[in-house]
Amino acid sequence: MSHSPIDFKGSNFTFLVLYLYDSDHAIIRKAIQKKVDNAPTFLRHAPIIVNVSMLSSKVNWNHIQHAILETGLSIVGVSGCRDEKLKQVIMNSGLAILNEGAIDNSYSNIYISKSIPDQIKGKSKTRLISSPVRSGQQIYAKNTDLVIINSVSEGAELIADGNIHVYGSMRGRALAGVDGDESCQIFCTHLLAELLSIAGQYWMMEQIPSNCLGKTSRLYLESGVLTLQNLI
Template sequence: MSKSPIDFKGSNFTLSVVHLHQSQPEIIRQAIQEKINQAPKFLQNAPIVLNISTLSGDINWLQIQQAVSATGLRIIGVSGCKDETLKKIIASAGLPVLCEGKVVFKTTDSTKSNLVNDHNQETNKARIINTLVRSGQQIYARNTDLIVINNVSAGAELVADGNVHIYGIMRGRVLAGASGDFKCQIFCTNLAAELVSIAGEYWTMDQIPGKFFSTAARLYLQDGVLAIQTLN
């Protein structure tokens, strides 16, 4: 029996979502370029999703697409679009219109408690890594926390939908709250990261306050902005 020439398989990728709050193409281009200049290794030629949920009124999609592409970012999809006409324009430009958010299931009272218990049992199980995380490796903890009890090499990447705990030297990239949970945090016993991110807000290595470098630290979001304090 011959094997099928293709297979469809699920997978997970780390993508940045760029939320547009302005429809003027040149303003968008300049703002994106400033971000890229701050973290060129992380953002140069990166695949991204554009979220346009806060935009309203007349939108020149072609000009916006050209402005973003001029920075080198690769648009692979658009989310947050509510206007049917605009959806057709985006689709005609060769881009998929994506849906974000959680699926809500309606349940009866008799099954609700069982579903809640099952959900808690599933999401409370953190993913634990005991071995060295080497350069080029990416570890993703879906819908849960990630705990690494070893060192993380430069060029490695830790990604979790929940919190991230590193009991070792953190030299790579660490992204907590990857699905957008701004309450997530990063805990590290020796912070020397190339990049830290929580729910899309990030610092590159040179943005981490110097006094916290190579120390035990806790990172979190405060009013939507990254904050850091000594981990006692």
């Protein structure tokens, strides 16, 4: 029996979502480059989705696209496009128009521009994980908090619309409040994270204060600024 040389399968990936609130390509490029320079290991050559919900067909999409690519980012597709003329221009540039609903179910949005959050969704029962979270694993708690009663390895990723609690060694990535809720927090009993993020504001490991590494800590936003507190 012959076998097909290809196959289509569903999968789940994490992408950064770049929200554009300005139509000036020079301003966009400068802002992105600053982000990339501040966190090169996280952003350099990163695949992203561009949200254009705040833009109209009057913008020069080709200039914007070129400005983004000049920073080294790779555009996977475009979301949030409501303008039919702009949608056609984007498709003509060779990019896919992504359905917002599909993105919410299949991807984790990380806001690398200051976001304008939608109405916060009601939270459901906490998601509790008692087994170790291995490198390469991704756990997402949709519309709720995430509690890990074990260790999280380097290369693992925790994502939650709500708070994140890790009662064990935290060496991977933790992203809380990914739906834009700035009141969310991250709690770790042994903090050694590769990346910490709340509502799109993020720190790489090298940005975490040395006096908090390996300690029981609480991360939260205070007046829009990431703040880390030792709990013991």
